[in-house]
């Protein structure tokens with residue numbers, strides 16, 4: 001009995017220390033960071049903190065950062081300089097930098113932003129409760145950017161906001177070492193969660209009302225455990241009762257095989273959508289990027305996907321102005337974009353990341369040239385998106401009612417299985433209903449339709 005009294009006293013001591021304290025997290029970059037911020041939120045809430053949307057009311061502010069492009073880093077540096085003003089007004093404010101920039105620029109941050117209290121890399125988030133205590137009680141600072149070979153946060157469930165789609169991280173890190181990419185350095189080696197824990201998290205998401213699950217990983221289809229690889233995992237998640245839709249991102253073309261396509265074809269709740277990052281259309285540039293496939297292999301893969309799933313929606317990533325890319329080589333990228341007819345694309349100018357192999361290449365392309373190539377690519381892709389969307393006019397699409405349209409309170413917005421937004425008039429449906437919509441028009445990246453009677 002005395003032990004029980006002591007532990008209760010301890011609990012109330014911790015609660016008193018942290019009661020009414022508020023945290024604010026700002027997330028930059030990819031969806032993995034959004035997921036990680038949700039994990040951090042769980043840890044903070046377990047330490048007695050409450051979320052606030054008002055940054056000036058927060059007792060602890062965390063920036064979860066991205067290092068993928070130079071611009072993303074600049075944004076965080078500027079943000080930190082602004083937050084320094086808040087810190088001067090309230091010296092007790094805990095200011096933390098999390099994520100890829102913390103990992104990559106630890107020394108730089110320590111030197112240039114000495115007012116930052118906490119610097120944690122992506123594998124150190126379990127230390128949040130400990131740091132909160134030491135910072136509050138002893139005013140200690142914490143820097144931990146050690147990368148782990150094992151950390152997958154297997155038993156930690158993120159604190160999600162309500163919605164339709166829940167992201168579930170299934171693996172972390174990357175072993176591919178594309179020469180332009182900083183991820184293998186900031187996120188470490190590939191490691192996967194167990195199928196059981198992912199299925200458990202999926203069931204939890206369903207019980208919380210989520211309809212769609214997106215499996216997430218830096219290299220999602222490299223997923224591998226002693227009990228199965230990505231196709232087996234996908235099958236297990238698809239069998240969870242109540243999961244209406246499953247998506248996954250981001251795969252590497254090298255790891256898309258017949259087993260995976262077979263599983264996708266055989267499960268009606270796995271969306272007929274694949275994000276297939278091309279990056280470049282020239283064999284020489286692909287080799288220089290260390291992408292491990294040729295243009296022809298990529299095109300063959302597109303054909304194979306379309307044989308398995310003729311209606312499969314395809315999206316891609318493209319980098320223009322990679323070091324040494326000639327006009328002809330850029331034209332080859334345009335040719336592949338033209339030939340494949342992706343439904344959508346994320347298009348970027350190459351951004352040199354110190355520490356990567358490509359940053360050392362001496363034949364960097366100038367900004368004006370990169371900009372002009374990007375504009376040509378965007379123009380072509382816009383046209384391709386419109387063509388792909390117009391092909392859907394007259395078809396009936398399954399759509400989940402996700403939100404009110406921004407343009408009219410008389411209309412809903414929802415996505416198709418192929419991940420394209422559709423706007424349609426409200427009738428008697430409610431949010432989260434899964435309904436059938438006849439597509440009547442396509443403008444830009446958006447479809448328009450009417451509910452099927």
Ligand code: SF4
Nearest residue numbers: 174176177178181183
């Ligand atoms: S596969 Fe993706 S995450 Fe891995 S190095 Fe290449 S671009 Fe980066």
